[in-house]
Amino acid sequence: MPRHNKAKAARAATRNPAEEDPEFQIAPMIDILLVLLVFFMSISSTEVLQSNREIPLAVAKDAKQPKKSPGQVIINVLWVPINNSGRIEIDSQPYESAEALIPRLVDELSKNPMTRVLVRVDRTASWGYEREILRAVGAAGISNVTFSVVDKKGADQQAAGSQL
Numbered sequence: 001m002p003r004h005n006k007a008k009a010a011r012a013a014t015r016n017p018a019e020e021d022p023e024f025q026i027a028p029m030i031d032i033l034l035v036l037l038v039f040f041m042s043i044s045s046t047e048v049l050q051s052n053r054e055i056p057l058a059v060a061k062d063a064k065q066p067k068k069s070p071g072q073v074i075i076n077v078l079w080v081p082i083n084n085s086g087r088i089e090i091d092s093q094p095y096e097s098a099e100a101l102i103p104r105l106v107d108e109l110s111k112n113p114m115t116r117v118l119v120r121v122d123r124t125a126s127w128g129y130e131r132e133i134l135r136a137v138g139a140a141g142i143s144n145v146t147f148s149v150v151d152k153k154g155a156d157q158q159a160a161g162s163q164l
Helices: 002-014 026-043 101-111 127-139 152-163
Strands: 072-080 085-090 093-095 116-121 145-147
Touching (some): 072 127, 085 101, 116 127
Antiparallel strands (some): 085 093
C-alpha cells in the first residue's frame, strides 16, 4: 500500500491549489459592453430628417430626433381642410389614394425586407384618412411604422415660421 500512497502524494503535489476568493474580471465585461455598443451603433443610422414645411406635424411632449435608414420610406400626408381631403406624397411624387401606395411599398419591401415607413401626417388630418394609409401599409406587408411629430418647442418654431 505504500506505493499507492506515494502516487497519491505525487498527484497532490502537482495540482494547483484551489483559490479561496475568485476575483471579478472586469476586462471581459468591458469587451462585452463594447461589442454591444458597436452592434447598436451599426444598426442605427445618422441621416438627416427630410422635412416638409407645408405639413404642420402633431405635437408630442417627448419627441425624439428621427433617424432615417436606407430602407425607410417617408409618406407625407397634407390635409386640405377646405374640401376635407388629403394629399399623399412619397419623395415629392403625389399619389391619388392610399391604395395607390401599395405597389410602391411592395416594391420597396422587395428591395429591403427591413423596410420601415415613417408617416408624416398634418395634425389637422382626419383619423379616417390616416387609417386608410395605415391599412395600405399593412396590405403591402410592412409592419414597422413610425409617426413623425414635433416637440412643443419645435411646434412653436414651426408655427412662427408659417406665420411669416
